[in-house]
Amino acid sequence: MYINNVTSALPLILAAFSGCMLLWLSYKGRVSVCIVLAGFSVAMLLLPNIETFKGWGLEARIDKKLNKTEEMLDKISSIATSYSVLAYNITSDNAFRGVSDFDSAISASKNIESISNLITSDKETIKAARKKYEETLSKEVYSVWLSFRMERLPNDKLEENIRTDINVREREIFFAMSPELFRNITIIDPGFKYLNKTDADKLSIFAYEASRGLEDVIATGLSNKLMTVIFNRSINVRNKLYRDIFLEEAKLSSYPIYIRE
Structure with a gap:
């Protein structure tokens, strides 16, 4: 149970961390790195709403919804x-x-x-x-x-x-x-x-x-x-x-x- 809670919260923690890094790097003028981190932050914010994410070897919940749509x-x-x-x-x-x-x-x-x-x-x-x-x-x-x-x-x-x-x-x-x-x-x-x-x-x-x-x-x-x-x-x-x-x-x-x- 504890492990599941940590796993569920991990994307939010990573998103918060990358957000902080984004602010610090933008202050330093590292534009290219900021863009990458911005994308990472958005992905981490979306990740709790999907069961998996193909980009990291996981499958998205949207697949399950697509299957239900096809059945319908x-x-x-x-x-x-x-x-x-x-x-x-x-x-x-x-x-x-x-x-x-x-x-x-x-x-x-x-x-x-x-x-x-x-x-x-x-x-x-x-x-x-x-x-x-x-x-x-x-x-x-x-x-x-x-x-x-x-x-x-x-x-x-x-x-x-x-x-x-x-x-x-x-x-x-x-x-x-x-x-x-x-x-x-x-x-x-x-x-x-x-x-x-x-x-x-x-x-x-x-x-x-x-x-x-x-x-x-x-x-x-x-x-x-x-x-x-x-x-x-x-x-x-x-x-x-x-x-x-x-x-x-x-x-x-x-x-x-x-x-x-």
Whole structure:
């Protein structure tokens, strides 16, 4: 106990001694030595607040605080990752099932990304969760495109074997839909090749603009005019878009495909 007390007081004693020497040497005009002693005095005054000091073969208490800080940041990072994944999943599910609108989903996505980027998190885990959100947006865009294609070419006008194949493929495409897949929708959609040239050209233009708009929404979190219409589930709004594209009234009366399942 006595030794510990002496050890703790030693830096203060040395600081006081060096302070006295500093005054005496400054009186004698020994400037260079005074500078060294001044630094030594400051070090001795700081030493009681640290457990060790690297300059003399000891380790500073600051190392311990840094370790605690790193542990805290790791925990915060883990929490941020869990929150981001959960938030993306909830956002995707709510938008997919019509619980919330897509404007809310897009806004939420921007907030989630800001949080995940602010703190070093598990980027791969968050990226996987975000993929589901991007697929949800893609499904919505595809459902609108498909409803227009089906309006121009109703399945009941096709032969039964062709109609059956198209129905199966449409369902497969829908559940696999992604921004990359929609980019090639005129190639992979099974019914597109049966359209007349005029309708095919118009739907191709719509697909191109919708694909670019979808990628912009995902990249920037901002919807242009077309995407705002597409993400509006109002049949009246979509019918107006259909009329703008084909210059005819649509007969759409319900949500086109499997999104309610």
